Amino acid sequence: MQVEWTELAVPGLLLSSGASVTDQRGSFTKILSGPDNATGLDFVGAELYWTRSAAGVVRGLHFQLPPAATRKLVCVVSGAIRDFVVDLRVGSPMERQLFEIELNPSVGGLLVPAGCAHAYEALEDDTIVCYAQDIPFSDDDSYAGIRADSAGIVPRSSSPIVMPRDLEFPKLAEFVSPFVF
Numbered sequence: 139m140q141v142e143w144t145e146l147a148v149p150g151l152l153l154s155s156g157a158s159v160t161d162q163r164g165s166f167t168k169i170l171s172g173p174d175n176a177t178g179l180d181f182v183g184a185e186l187y188w189t190r191s192a193a194g195v196v197r198g199l200h201f202q203l204p205p206a207a208t209r210k211l212v213c214v215v216s217g218a219i220r221d222f223v224v225d226l227r228v229g230s231p232m233e234r235q236l237f238e239i240e241l242n243p244s245v246g247g248l249l250v251p252a253g254c255a256h257a258y259e260a261l262e263d264d265t266i267v268c269y270a271q272d273i274p275f276s277d278d279d280s281y282a283g284i285r286a287d288s289a290g291i292v293p294r295s296s297s298p299i300v301m302p303r304d305l306e307f308p309k310l311a312e313f314v315s316p317f318v319f
């Protein structure tokens with residue numbers, strides 16, 4: 139099973155094919171085969187997370203500041219999400235623009251480059267999102283975010299669930315980016 143990657147509108151934002159085999163038991167999907175020469179991914183020392191969210195939960199926009207800036211590989215195990223990426227890299231052709239894609243278990247994985255903020259909205263109850271970071275999560279001064287509503291994210295839910303901490307982040311227009319394309 140070979141994982142194939144497609145580059146999306148944001149430079150370095152890649153979508154894996156999610157190589158799958160299906161039989162009478164169900165399916166088996168490979169999201170990453172590493173180290174991956176096509177992406178330069180090597181998740182040695184990386185961390186793997188998963189979240190479970192109710193429909194209407196909005197998480198993000200989150201990222202880590204240098205020198206702890208990290209790439210994330212995001213995949214949906216069950217349910218569905220609207221996934222959002224904002225490129226914060228100065229000089230990028232997509233600088234400060236919002237990119238959106240829907241992800242579900244049949245889509246594969248989304249590789250979010252360092253220097254991009256990431257968020258998602260759960261579209262179904264019990265949505266499980268799994269993601270790996272190539273640098274361990276840091277809950278110190280390197281952890282940062284942008285207010286999702288200031289970047290053009292409008293939840294589909296009429297009553298979105300957003301953490302108060304996410305509402306305290308600066309607006310996109312106020313953020314001075316340390317990232318360079």
